[in-house]
Amino acid sequence: AQSVTQLDSQVPVFEEAPVELRCNYSSSVSVYLFWYVQYPNQGLQLLLKYLSGSTLVKGINGFEAEFNKSQTSFHLRKPSVHISDTAEYFCAVSPQSNRDDKIIFGKGTRLHILP
Amino acid sequence: GAVVSQHPSRVICKSGTSVKIECRSLDFQATTMFWYRQFPKQSLMLMATSNEGSKATYEQGVEKDKFLINHASLTLSTLTVTSAHPEDSSFYICSARVRNPENYGYTFGSGTRLTVV
Numbered sequence: 001a002q003s004v005t006q007l008d009s010q011v012p013v014f015e016e017a018p019v020e021l022r023c024n025y026s027s028s029v030s031v032y033l034f035w036y037v038q039y040p041n042q043g044l045q046l047l048l049k050y051l052s053g054s055t056l057v058k059g060i061n062g063f064e065a066e067f068n069k070s071q072t073s074f075h076l077r078k079p080s081v082h083i084s085d086t087a088e089y090f091c092a093v094s095p096q097s098n099r100d101d102k103i104i105f106g107k108g109t110r111l112h113i114l115p
Numbered sequence: 116g117a118v119v120s121q122h123p124s125r126v127i128c129k130s131g132t133s134v135k136i137e138c139r140s141l142d143f144q145a146t147t148m149f150w151y152r153q154f155p156k157q158s159l160m161l162m163a164t165s166n167e168g169s170k171a172t173y174e175q176g177v178e179k180d181k182f183l184i185n186h187a188s189l190t191l192s193t194l195t196v197t198s199a200h201p202e203d204s205s206f207y208i209c210s211a212r213v214r215n216p217e218n219y220g221y222t223f224g225s226g227t228r229l230t231v232v
Binding site: 032034036041042043044045046049051090092094102103105106107108110 | 156220
């Protein structure tokens with residue numbers, strides 16, 4: 001079984017400041033890792049994903065994340081946030097298998113950009 | 116690529132009526148779709164896994180007679196909330212796993228805001 005922990009339920013940060021949203025996971029099997037963003041009353045939009053290869057993954061909107069297998073982490077970063085980044089961010093994992101296994105979500109982190 | 120279209124985006128219905136939500140995979144075949152419910156300021160809660168041509172698999176605590184799922188084709192899955200009550204008001208989201216190497220992962224519909232009055 002897999003689980004995802006997002007350590008911060010809310011993160012306030014000033015506009016143009018850097019931000020890091022933390023994500024740790026546990027799993028007995030190899031996993032794929034994802035970060036999604038959700039704007040109010042909308043579905044989830046993929047920011048980035050780690051499937052294999054380079055552990056530093058770059059996504060949309062200037063976000064990036066680094067997979068750290070030893071620390072079982074996949075923290076999301078952005079060097080300079082904008083007011084439009086205000087949203088809910090979800091870290092998620094899915095097992096690496098050919099079956100249609102469900103994706104497991106963290107509880108989410110609300111990013112609040114301060115003017 | 117790998118788009119899931121979900122309709123309606125918003126629906127208001129009277130207590131006791133049924134509401135159908137559709138999810139279509141537009142440019143790929145989805146043998147499996149996932150249905151989620153999301154309460155305000157919370158994460159997504161998986162309700163059921165919808166399999167094309169077979170019965171859906173429901174998560175523990177989800178009433179299968181209340182939340183009817185049909186996956187009649189490789190591109191369409193529906194969730195029907197039967198005899199809806201105010202406590203069923205929520206945000207419902209569907210998702211499908213994409214196996215195309217270029218888009219591998221999970222793609223989500225835009226969600227349906229259900230309000231039962």
